[in-house]
Amino acid sequence: MIPSASAATAVAECPDERLLLQFDRGELSDPAYSSISLHVSSCDRCVETLDQLLSDGEDEADDDPLIACLKQCLRAPQSPMSLEYTALENRAKALEAEAKIRRAAAWDQGLGVDGKPVVGLRIGPYEVLGRVGRGGMGVVYRALQPRLQRTVAIKMILAGHHASDSTVARFMREGKAVARLHHANVVQVYELGEHEGLPYLAMEYVEGGCLEAKLGHEAFEPRDAAALMVILAKAVQYAHNQGVVHRDLKPANVLLAQDGTPKITDFGLAKLLDADPDDNSTVFLTETDTILGTPNYMAPEQAEGRSADIGRATDVYALGAILYALLTGHPPFQEKTKLKTLERVRATPPISPSGLRPEVPYWLEAICLTCLEKSPQRRFPTAQALADDLERWLSDERPQGTPSTITRLTRSTRKNLGKVVCGSALLMAVSGFALKKPDLMAVSGSVPDKSHQAIEQAQRDLASGRAVTLIGKTGGPKWSDWRSEKANGLQELGVDQTWLVSTWNRALVELLPDPQSDSYRINVQVRHEKNGTAGEVGLYFARKTSPFQTSKIEFFTQLTFDDVRTVRSTVLTQMVTKPGMLPVKRPHRVQLFPRLISNSERPDDYDQKLASFPGPEFEPSGELEARWNDLEIVVTPAKITAGWNGRTFSMTPAEVQKGIEFGQQEIENSLTAHPDRVRRTPRGFIPKFELRGGVGLYVRNGAASFRSFTVTPLKTSPLVRETSKEL
Structure with missing residues (x-):
């Protein structure tokens, strides 16, 4: 009891x-x-x-x-x-x-109060199916509610009957806090009961893993990270409206359902803003100068134990720390010991996300750093304000809750006035050297990565409406990121000093993370090098990843042609299926289609063409004649036009999306008819076609040279022009 x-x-x-x-x-x-x-x-x-x-x-x-x-x-x-x-x-x-130690070990091993295995026993009306995991104070089991045929999660105190009063109070507090919340992005509590004198929570069972495990692979794409944070911020705002402050938001406490829906869990440290001062369950959770939370995602007021200052702004900080982790792959502060981490949380500003990952957009970085301000008054006033600014950025509008560049510079200058004066004098003394050796004047003391600087400049030029050339007539790209099968591919300068990409399987070489607009034109010259297999070469655009799947999935649209310059290329035939049928030539074709692939350890998984939009047919050039082909993509919200050597074909984004859904249905039907297939394309996952996304080179089973790769924005709103000036 x-x-x-x-x-x-x-x-x-x-x-x-x-x-x-x-x-x-x-x-x-x-x-x-x-x-x-x-x-x-x-x-x-x-x-x-x-x-x-x-x-x-x-x-x-x-x-x-x-x-x-x-x-x-x-x-x-x-x-x-x-x-x-x-x-x-x-x-x-x-x-x-x-x-107490023996009892805790027994619970952790899946043993009940009497030492017998919990699996198969009943806790209240629930039949235990297995152990899911454990936390700092509780162990979680997967259980079945026979009456409703519903799978639930049962959380019980790890220490059993020997749990301290504070542990029991915290456990009870979690039940009371979540009982207030009925939201699609908060793990629901069905019942707060007791079994053999022990309290338990029957909760919604979420089987897709947690966000922390997803982050173990690599950082998110900026727009995917922002979209996820909009959902979490709105869920946190709902909790705040109900008088609940979480106080321990972190990726480990965000579960992902099978369809990718994020759900916040573990309200064990929650603070009830309207709690009764005489409520005994609050005594152990509101002690003055008690440090509660996880250091890596803890706000400065938590790290200093200032319980009276902990409130809604504390959760806003934690949301910013999660966004930082999504953008960079790790939290803002992560030292070898908790004590050192707490020291940095209290006094050290975080490294800018773009300093760790240059492709992080300026305004998204500003939103993140506003959340991570040391003073609660300088953060977003509410989680909803954070969500609103993220949505503005996703809609290509300027955020309203972030300080401008001038404001941030002025604040920094006022704070470090003495350093600025001394630094100016030193700069004047060594100005001659600085002009000759600008790369050595970096703050870190190391030479900065010029390719990262180049892509940052390209992003600013695109945002201001200017065209950028990512690969010239000779030489390599200004910036590149190998998106798939790097171990089986190669990038190098060819004999004529043009950029050559070769691969045994499939190469996606990204040249631009974001064209900065929904309307743009891509031009490139491609030459299919001599090769003995029927490979594909061309370019891709609108690349996105799905952050909610257990394996990394790439979704993009490609414009490719299969020009194979070998003797076989002129006599490629289709298989003879009937006696007496003569082989016939198979024409070569330019195609535009969306594709879904996986970059897991098994690259053949999730490799599907979701739709096909055939372009012009052609005869390949002779074996000894290398030909440069002109490829062009014009993307607008109204129409997508693909061009190959001056011959064009087009379709609307709605037609592309319809083709994607048709291709996904074919996948579903195939998996239903052949459930034992090795190919593990995710069922029920229909990607949404978006105009913006990564842009780059595509080569499959062969080699190709590329030159004159240019991206041109077709229209720029006044808001974007204003933003580019501040950049």
Whole structure:
């Protein structure tokens, strides 16, 4: 039973021997135990009866050292002031601590109160199916609710009956906090019950893993990270509206359902803003100067133990820390020890996300750093304000809640005025050297990566409406990121100093993370090098990843042609299927289609063309003649036009999306008919076609040279122009 705070009343009549034995073994509920204990303390007859029962049971081989110690106390009572009494009391405390450790280990191994395996037992109306995991205070089991045929998660206190009052209070507090919340992105609590005197929570079962495990692979794409944070921020705002502050938001406490829906869990440290001061369950959770939370995602006011300052802004900081982790792959502060991490949280500003990952957009970085301000007053005032700014950025609008470049610079200058003055004098003294060696003037003391600087400049030029050339007539790209099969591919300069990409399987070489607009044109010249297989070469655009799947999935649209310059290229034939049928030439074709692939350890998984939009057919050039082909893609919200050597074909984004859904349905039908196939394309996953996304080179089973790769924005809104000026 859950301990009662009310005073127990002694029983009027002497209990029978059965109750005395249950009292001796600790099998009674807390109220009954307290009542009989009060009676025995003033009844000599019951003391004699209990002593006789204990003596009679000596031959029953009771191996519990704690009970044995208590029995010794009953047989030979000592004065509370005697040394023997103190020794026995200390021994009892030590044995109780040992029993607590044993009980915690048993729960962690999937054993119940009586030491029997929990699997197959019933906890309340639930049948335990298996152990899911454990946390700092609780162990979680997967269970079945037979009446509703519903799978649930059962959370119980790890220490069992030996849990401290503060642990029980925290556990009860989690149930009370989540019971207020009914939101699609918060793990639901179905019941707060008790089993054999222990409280438990029956909760929604989420089987897709947690965000922390997903982050173990690599950072998210900026737009995917922002979209996920919009969902989490709105869920946190809902909790705040209900008077609940989470206080322990982190990727490990964000579960992902099978369809990718994020759900916030673990409200064990929650603070109820409207809590009754007389509520005993708040005593252990609001102690002054107590540090609660996870250091890597903890706000400065938490790291300093300033409980009175912990509120909604604390969760806003944690949301910013999660966004930082999504953008960079790790939290803003991560030291070898918790103490060092707390020190940095309190006093050190985080490294800008773009300093670790240059492709992080400026305004998204500004949103993230606003959340991570040391002072709560400088953060977003609410989680909803954070969500609103993220949505503005996703819609290509300027965020409103972030400080401008000038404001941030002015604040930094005021704070470090002395350093600025001294630095200016030093710069004047060494200006001649600085002009000759600009790369050596980096703050870190190391030469900065010029390719990262180049792509940052390209992003700024595109945002301001200017065209950028990513690969010239000769030489390599200004910036590149190999998106798939890097181990089986190669990038190098060819004999004519143009950029050559070759691969045994499939190469996606990204040249631009984001064209900065929904309307743009891509031009490139491609030459298919001599090769003995029917490979594909061309370019891709609108590449996105799916952050909610268990394996990394790339979704993009490619414009390719299969010009194979070998003797076989002029006589490629289709297979003869009927006797007497003569082989015929198979024409070559330019195609535009969306594709879904996986970059897991098994690259053949999730490799599907979701739709096909054939372009012009052509005869390949001769074996000894290398030809440069002009490829062009014009993307607008109204139409997508693909061009190959001046011949064009087009379709609307709606037609592309329809083709994607048709291709996904074909995948579903194929998996239904052949469930044992090795190919593990995710069922029920229909990607949404978006105009913006990564842009780059595509080569499959062959080699190709590329030159004159240019991206031109077709229109720029006044808002974008204003933003580019500040950049």
